Amino acid sequence: xxxxxxxxxxxxxxxxxxxxxxxxxxxxxxxxxxxxxxxxxxxxxxxxxxxxxxxxxxxxxxxxxxxxxxxxxxxxxxxxxxxxxxxxxxxxxxxxxxxxxxxx
Numbered sequence: 001x002x003x004x005x006x007x008x009x010x011x012x013x014x015x016x017x018x019x020x021x022x023x024x025x026x027x028x029x030x031x032x033x034x035x036x037x038x039x040x041x042x043x044x045x046x047x048x049x050x051x052x053x054x055x056x057x058x059x060x061x062x063x064x065x066x067x068x069x070x071x072x073x074x075x076x077x078x079x080x081x082x083x084x085x086x087x088x089x090x091x092x093x094x095x096x097x098x099x100x101x102x103x104x
Contacts, residue, residue: 006066009058016053016061072100 053061076092083092 007062009055009062012062012065013053013058016058068100068104071104072096075100 072093073088075096076088079092079095080086080088085092
């Protein structure tokens with residue numbers, strides 16, 4: 001994490017690229033519909049284009065991830081404290097996750 005207490009945008013970009021590449025490969029394997037000859041020759045088909053993200057989108061994604069993780073930790077800490085524990089365990093995160101996902 002940066003000095004300003006957020007996630008590294010290069011790391012988030014690398015994660016996004018990994019997911020996009022995996023989805024691209026899965027789509028290539030599962031697509032039964034072939035593009036027309038002209039589209040293939042031009043390389044303009046949607047499945048041939050790789051996704052990208054601009055700097056502002058990455059910055060916003062980092063902030064959203066920071067908020068999500070911070071909220072998850074806070075909610076899990078409340079559950080752990082209510083149970084008289086000093087540490088957050090996986091079970092605490094499991095208990096708060098459904099509502100957290102609905103809230104985000």
